[in-house]
Amino acid sequence: MDKERFFIQSLIKQGVTKKLGDDGVVLAFDTWNATQYPNISNINTNTPNAKYLKAHKQLVIASDGFCEGIHFRREWLSLKDIAKKAMLVNLSDIIAMNAIPKYALLSITLPNLLAFEILEIVQGLAYIAKKYNVVFIGGDTTSGQNLAFHLSIIGALESKPLLRTGLQNKDLLYHTGKVGQSLYALKWLLRSGKISRSKRFLRFIEPTLREKFIYKVASFAHCGIDISDGVYSELNHLSTLNHLGIKLHKKSRLSQLSRHFLSGEEYELLFAIAPKHKHKLMRIAKSMRLHIQPIGYASKRGKKYKTLLWH
């Protein structure tokens, strides 16, 4: 067991946490009262002493680190691209659960940088924050040797969350887009140390989140997960969490153990639907001109997916 799993297992043993399964946690409230999403400028000033931000009845919260030497190297990407990616990989957790990102808290560690370099980071953060209407409502800055972003994102849920649990027998499994580019870029970087903003590296530099698609299919999808560790790994999560095996389509590249499906940091959505919703799904994908890759289906009798991982 690696030290990170050991750390979490020990916390669970202490009784102060549970393995929740999902990247984010849903905070639900007793009464439902539809409210408008306000911007930070709509701070309620009726209570003179208070800085109120209105929030939604159901929130999703997720925290993640994006750290130099672990998740990125500074020589690989511009500081602006690093900051953009730090935001995107965190937003992905919230969006994949069918929540709309609203607020961010950033605890950032800044190494010795020049003013224009700090500005590059700020511009990257602000670019994505504006694109997704996210407001920074708190956080902390510290000095340190390595650049590190520790983000907590709060999202609002308008309807039911899309979780990792909920997979049912005979559900069909798909993922959005095409995967593999991230691993390709990573290998290129480890060989040559530099990538350009050319088309083939673009998705590694700036992942495309599928928020519009997710918000549409979440009403009937049974479960979903963003592909951060690779398709194999996420299928393994779903199989274990839902106590179901997964049978792969014979023709799928997955059944040939393609390298593509080991590619992490793709941030495409892996999801499951009931067979009766197949045509509905196809209509949605077609209307958005989004490629949907069939993977296989859940099966009580199918092998647990993890056996495949051990091949």
Add this chain to the structure above:
Amino acid sequence: MDKERFFIQSLIKQGVTKKLGDDGVVLAFDTWNATQYPNISNINTNTPNAKYLKAHKQLVIASDGFCEGIHFRREWLSLKDIAKKAMLVNLSDIIAMNAIPKYALLSITLPNLLAFEILEIVQGLAYIAKKYNVVFIGGDTTSGQNLAFHLSIIGALESKPLLRTGLQNKDLLYHTGKVGQSLYALKWLLRSGKISRSKRFLRFIEPTLREKFIYKVASFAHCGIDISDGVYSELNHLSTLNHLGIKLHKKSRLSQLSRHFLSGEEYELLFAIAPKHKHKLMRIAKSMRLHIQPIGYASKRGKKYKTLLWH
């Protein structure tokens, strides 16, 4: 301007954040419905797919980093004590705003440690989490050279939050407890490199939070702030934020620019009340056997406190 302020100023210029003043931000909901605080074991299983945590109508959220080399050195304290302090300094922000800590999200960077050392960290985190009934609902673990805790704490507000704004002319200013020990311990550490768990260092190792006192006085206190940077510094914050000067009691040690009031990381509460509530305050303090130190009062004509800082 240091790089950390420059970072925040630049984010403000980009329009994606505001200087909110307080350590935490209040998330308020439209309708008030008193609910019980559930524990993590009360996860609502009515919705089969969901991992729901019930939450309160008003939340306070704060994020803070507690990092090796910046906030602590590993040779100064045991790993258990470091982990306890990481929790306490973050809980302090929530408690100082009159909120009850409920949930924590931890993004932790772990250096190369042995299993028993990781267990020490977990024990420290769990000790404080259990003491304050806080549950870890999310987070992330990464590897890195330096140990760093990035915590987001979510607290529930049962009544109005205690903010840094709200100071009124002629309000009386106090702080809880006695300050100075933290600076003393720090100087000792910088000289000798080691402290014991003796009485004079105990508050540096494990700050005493004043939750019971705060929850009682918050109903009539006009503003409050936890002393993390020192009494001088916090008075300066209050003075600037509230556009009021502060006149010091002539006999107070503060007016003699005592080193005690430069001591940060005290986590005592600095707060203000209307003069008419003085006796009520004294009764509460006496019933809790808590020392309350008078500092001075707010004055329209008094010098802005910051001029004192420049002496």
